[in-house]
Amino acid sequence: MPVTDVTTDPENLTMTVIADFAAPVERVWNAYADPRQLERFWGPPGWPATFTSFDHTVGGRANYSMHGPRGERSSGSWEFLAIDAPHRFEVIDSFTDEDGAPLEGFPSMRMVTTFEASGEGTRMVNTSYFDSLEALEQVVEMGAVEGTKMAMSQLDAVLMDLREYAQGKGTRVELLDDTHVRITRLIEGPRELVWRAHHEPELVRQWMLGPDGWEMTEVTPGIAVGDTHRTSWAPVGDTEGEPFGFDGEVLLVEPPRRAVTTEKMIGTDGPVNLNDLNLYEEDGATLITLYIEYPDRETRDMILATGMADGMESSFQRLERTILA
Incomplete structure (x- = not known):
């Protein structure tokens, strides 16, 4: 900083x-x-x-x-x-x-x-x-x-060339304070397509799968303020784990650069997180920046300890291989 x-x-x-x-x-x-x-x-x-x-x-x-x-x-x-x-x-x-x-x-x-x-x-x-x-x-x-x-x-990120700043560095997690996290990942592809990959069900199903051995069983991306979004995953074959999913409400949509949603685990009363997705394109590459607001430090640490960043990196690699190839 x-x-x-x-x-x-x-x-x-x-x-x-x-x-x-x-x-x-x-x-x-x-x-x-x-x-x-x-x-x-x-x-x-x-x-x-x-x-x-x-x-x-x-x-x-x-x-x-x-x-x-x-x-x-x-x-x-x-x-x-x-x-x-x-x-x-x-x-x-x-x-x-x-x-x-x-x-x-x-x-x-x-x-x-x-x-x-x-x-x-x-x-x-x-x-x-x-x-x-x-x-x-x-x-x-x-x-x-x-x-x-x-x-x-x-x-x-502004002062450096975008690729110099983020290329080859994978999914990066920065703790901004006790309740706010910034996650960044450079994607080699245009912003418009990266936006669509986050909001069109047929595209989301191709890449947002998390670690190998998991499949997406349900996806309903919200596309307008007030919409409800819902995504679910389940293990495949011998992969260990229990099915899970998230739902929430769309609070703000500014295609193709910003979308803000709430998120909580399906079947629970919370905690409720706030996800603020931002896309910035420079010279054919798109920087994904996801700001997450957690209700408290304990929730932040618990969720990050699940290996969330590793799962996101696997998904982003799949995004580049399958949709942006």
């Missing part, structure tokens, strides 16, 4: 983020100056940002909204006060409504971001200046420190 320090200074009314990246200054600057790249990391996992306007000039404004997994929405804007490419920019950062108007009861802050060469990479320092201690405390209480750390953890 690139963030090395996040500190709040009540006396000087500041919050400062320091992060180090293994990329040159110009490359990191470009990630902040291009709205399409900003969208990949500005919101924390599960809250991706969409920039609806981006006037990267002094006096210009950028407007964005972050969309939560349960349909929540949080909007903001930057008013550019100074731009000194590729080393520094300064904005007024404000909470806004969906139309871009300042949100009553929420603070605005002056945000200064600098980029300096450091060793073989870049050190970024982001300092937000608040008008009052109450404003600083309000933003911290909203989760700014934790959210910033998790948002910055996505930047490595």
